[in-house]
Amino acid sequence: MDCINKTTSFSIQKAAVIGAGTMGAGIAALVADAGIPVILLDIVPPKLTEEDVIKGVDTKSRTFRDRFAQGGKERVCDPKRGTIYDPEHATLITVGNLEDDLELLRDCDWVVEVIIEDLKAKQDLLEKIRTYLKPGAFISSNTSGVSITGIAQGLPREMRKQFLGTHFFNPPRYMHLLELIPGQETCPDRMAFMKEFGERVLGKGVVVAKDTPNFIGNRIGVYKSVQTFQLMLKYGYDVETVDYLTGPVVGRPRSASFGTTDMVGLDILYHVAGNVREKLLEAGNTEEASAFELPQFIHEMYQNRQLGNKTKGGFYMKASDPSGKKVKLVWDPERKEYVPKKGVKIPIVEEALKGRNTRERLNKLLWDDSDAGRFTWESTKGFLLYSAEKAEEIAWNYQDIDKAMKWGYNWELGPFETWDVIGVERSVQRMRDEGAAIPRWIEERLGRGETSFYNIDPLDRRLSAQYPTVKEYGDSALLDLDDGVLCLEIRTKGNAINESFMEHLLDALDLVEQTPAYRALVLANAGTNFLTGADLTQFLKNAEAGNYEALKESPRRFHKVSLRLKYAQKPVIAAVAGKVLGGGLEFALHCSRVVAHAESYMGLVEVGVGIIPGGGGVKEYLYRCMEKVKPFGFPDLNPVVQKVWKTIATATVSKNAFDARHMCFLRDSDRIVMNRDQLVEEAKKEALRMSVDGFHQTAPKPVKVTGISGRAALDYMISTMRKGNMISDYDVEVLSALARVVTGGDVPKGTLVSERELLDLEAEGNAKLIVTKQALERVRAILTTGKPLRN
Amino acid sequence: MKDAVIVALGRSAIGKAPKGVFRLSRPEDIGAQVLSGVLKQVPQLDARHIDDVIVGCAFPEAEQGMNLAKIVISKAIPGVDIPGQTVNRFCSSGLQTIATAANAIMAGQAEVIIAGGIELMSTIPMGGNIVAPNPDLIQSQPDAYTAMGITAENVAEQYGVTRRMQDEFSMESHRRANAARTEGKFAQEIIPVEAVTTYVDETGHTRMGLRTVAEDEGIRPQTTMESLGKLHTVFKLGGTVTPGNSSQTSDGAAFVILMSGEKAAELGVRPIAKFISFAVAGVPSELMGIGPIAAIPKALKIAGLRQEDMDIIELNEAFAAQSLACINTLGLDQKKVNVNGGAIAMGHPLGCTGSLLTVKVIRELQRRDGRYGMVSMCIGGGMGAAGVFERLP
Secondary structure (H helix, E strand, O other): OOOOHHHHHOOOOOOEEEEEOOOHHHHHHHHHOOOOEEEEEOOOOOOHHHHHHHHHOOOOOOOHHHHHHHHHHHHOOOOOOOOOOOOHHHHEEEEOOOOOHHHHHHHEEEEOOOOOHHHHHHHHHHHHHHHHHOOOOOEEEOOOOOOOOHOOOOOHHHHOOOEEEEEEOOOOOOOOEEEEEEOOOOOHHHHHHHHHHHHOOOEEEEEEEOOOOOOOHHHHHHHHHHHHHHHEEEEEEEOOHHHHHHHHHHHOOOOOOOHHHHOHHHHHHHHHHHHHHHHOOOOOHHHHOOOOOOHHHHHHHHHHHOEEEOEEEEEEEEEEOOOOOEEEEEEEEEEEEEEEEEOOOOHHHHHHOOOOOOOHHHHHOOOOOOOHHHHHHHHHHHHHHHHHHHHHHEOOOHHHHHHHHHHOOOOOOHHHHHHHHOHHHHHHHHHHHHOOOOOOHHHHHHHHHOOOOOOOOOOOOHHHHOOOOOEEEOEEEEEEEOOOOEEEOOOHHHHOOOOOHHHHHHHHHHHHHHHOOOOOEEEOEEEEOOEEEHHHHHHHHHOOOOHHHHHHHHHHHHHHHHHHHOOOOOOEEEEEEEEOOOOOHHHHOOOEEEEEEEEEEOOOOOHHHHHHOOHHHHHHHHHEEEEHHHHHHHOHHHHHHHHHHHHHHOOOOOOOOHHHOOOOOOOOOEEEEEOHHHHHOOOOOOOOHHHEEEEEEEEOEEEEHHHHHHHHHHHHHHHHHOOOOOOOOOHHHHHHHHHHHOOOOOOOOOOOEEOOOOOOOOHHHHHHHHHOHHHHHHHHHHHHOOOOOOO | OOOOOEEEEEEOEEOOOOOOOOOOOHHHHHHHHHHHHHHOOOOOHHHHHHHHEEEEEEOOHHHHHHHOOHHHHHOOOOOOOOOOOEOHHHHHHHHHHHHHHHHHHOOOOOOOOEEEEEEOOOOOOOOOOOOOOOOOHHHHHHHHOOOOHHHHHHHHHHHOHHHHHHHHHHHHHHHHHHHHOOOHHHHOOEOEEEEEEEOOOOOOEEEEEEEEEEEOOOOOOOHHHHHHOOOOOOOOOOOOOOOOOOOOOOEEEEEEEEHHHHHHHHHOOOOOOOEEEEEEEEHHHHHHHHHHHHHHHHHHHHHHHHHEEEEEEEEEEHHHHHHHHHHHHHHHHOOOOOOOOOHHOOOHHHHHHHHHHHHHHHHHHOOOOEEEEEEEEEEEEEEEEEEEEEEOO
């Protein structure tokens, strides 16, 4: 094979997506979000619509010719749908059609086709575009089932090395998995480049799959689905019970089996299952093919177009009862009608659900000698054995199968991880006892005394499983990321900031600053969320005990931490992802730099519990926004101050990290990382960069405020909202206190005030609010109902 | 005292704000075109004889700043040194300018004055670019700054105006305005103006162009009670005032030429109407919508006329709630009030409105051979204004 180029010499500066359906447009949006210009092409519509005729649109117009691509772009760029991270990235997507715009492909480094799942159609398309492609460009097909080598046959020999399969999961922004499938002649260097590109630039979890029917994720996933349908009939369970047994109790999403199918669409499952079955039959593998045989009721549902959420009814359906109350109905395959959800409860499952983690829950249920237990055992056994049998055929290693199932199906554990969790020896013994054939490589492993697939606990997602611990604090731990960078891993309950965590954070800062070998500190949380705010249980305890002095003092402790972060002598990097709320954002705002995963939801949400941000957040956010406009010397700062006030007053949370940047929660110097798995390493790189560039402690500086004049404008808004019954009397107190801080207190417009003064204003404002019964009630409501209370 | 007579009058079409036909145009440009159009109606008038130009504007800042009147003169009548003043009494500014002009003429201090109003709310929003209330007052008398929508809710509550009554009134406003437009009535008062547009040329560059605007934009003949009923209240939760039963935010300009009776005779210009009286009156700012209840009797008393003497009344429809409160309290005859629809259908370009309604009332008096007509409106901050005109045969 002739691969002259080395990995490093490849680059993708511009891409093209052909086919602007849900997946194609979604890929285009993802590529644009990664900052890469992308051409989105689709066919010219077959004919004019009636509306076209009325409006005088003719077949020569771009309105008509680019309609499909334009429609796809509009769908993904609509801020209301939130498919694209940043609607401003829409300018990176250029639309066109396959008749007029093939020239646009000439400078694209990667062209991916996402047209219908049909070998001939895909080959024809490649034949049509191939003479327009840039020499050496990457060419890929996005397919869940068509053979990559098969498609490549349609290309001239020298182009086959440029060609590969790129299988994104829908929706590409949210589903982490990207399967890359080399054809027989694909250049390995190119595969390596695409893997890195997929991971680093597009932020996906990349698994390289072999060119077998449905590749990895859908081969195992669909097997599991069909097997579940078959077991359902065997055990006489209804839809609801199956989802009850195949959801969180076994480490799978709440939508479980049927709910997930409704989301994806039964037609997708139908075609994917049909595809494997057909391929297997072609290969003469009738026995395996039968495992993909869908039961009769699924065929009926498919014929009736009960495809799920897209057809307003699948296994579940949302409806209203005669009184207009919303109810959820579920399909009864026997009666062939929708019936009300009844709410299944089985004692052993309820008991299992009390387990602290999936290990406890799954083991409790799986080994139980009840129908529910046997169902769980049988379904687990089936898919473990199938995964083991297929491992070598479909993947380069078994770990990739685990990754594919976690990333592509949102399972907590892949099959081999599941096996570790339930005990390999014990479960294999039971399988043998039940007469199952155990794949040889499994037996061989056991023969060698390898009784688990992994050396680490697959349920331990903590960073300490990857990095050595320097100091163990309990609800946090100081880890060594190497090269002199330490990481404080946050593990507090509910990702909340409690008193002991703050002490440990200060201790970690002391250690890093005082130890010459240490260069920087990273704050990170390996869980879903960075930090969701102050620990409200502590707050509630103090409030209920009437411990007002402690309540009034607490903001001062937050201030202390924030100021230590801001004025640290070595760089402190916040590596954030998921929810970064309240005090969590206040701390992040004070760090030297933030490295944020694209899926970061940032907001100062304290008004929800009847107080204002108390950890220097109001002050720092005001600084941020003022710094942004300072170079332009605007005479009127009111719009800026009003924006700051409004963002906090309405507890606005960013839709993602790009949105957070628009909201000024992130600075231009802060970084956005597309891949969650790379967050800590990227934060470390950033820390080293800052350290090498010559980090020095920030110097305090004053800020220009709008004073009493600015506050009057805010008070006017508050009074109007109160008169309009939009806010309560207590809201008036909270919002007025906030207004006083953001405008700098009782000073004339244009006064320079110090950071200290603003922090005092914050503390004064909160001292009054934090002891009120309304704040107490709001905190109690959040803790008991999880919903904000308006009082 | 001399007579002050109106010899020419006209208005632009009323555009929607902030996204209507005038959104890309400058207020001075639209105003200057209307002023030129009105001047053309009196070819006998030598521009050098114009003593003053008075322009009403509720938010005279930025594009509407720098003494808007003087800028408009420079654009409309270049090369002639004419003085100009800009007047602000919020929503009655355009009536105030006519009264001020008439008073100067009646007192013998001027012979010819052009008065009118300009407001492009697309350019300067309600409240101006910067809202900066007085810090002491906002604490001691927060009602001094009551938002307009809240005053409408207050009036609706105190005067028992229901949501249904407001919606029916609004529906009727659209119906009447649409009928008047269909009959071509507005074409008799509208001076077509050129508005700025943009388009993308064949090289992909954005270019500016012009289009002629000669039709009001806000009238919705398709409005039904059902469509009005679906709208949510925006000023008060659980209130009754919606965007559908409030006046529209708008862009527009209107002017009249006033001169003394002697000057008209000297130039051989036929007077159209005579200014009779004008009055303003204060009301609580949180109930500003009832302003006409105080102002109308005052203006009638000065004129020595009774309500029944009025053939036509243009009562600005700031909100259906306050319009109905005024109509019901004063016992105004709905058959005479806003016969061609009002601001709910056509829009309320703040500082222009007084002049716009004067144009409308005089043209309608001409059409029905009426004698007396009245213009009245409520004013933000807590005022009402009313003016009486007499059509001259």
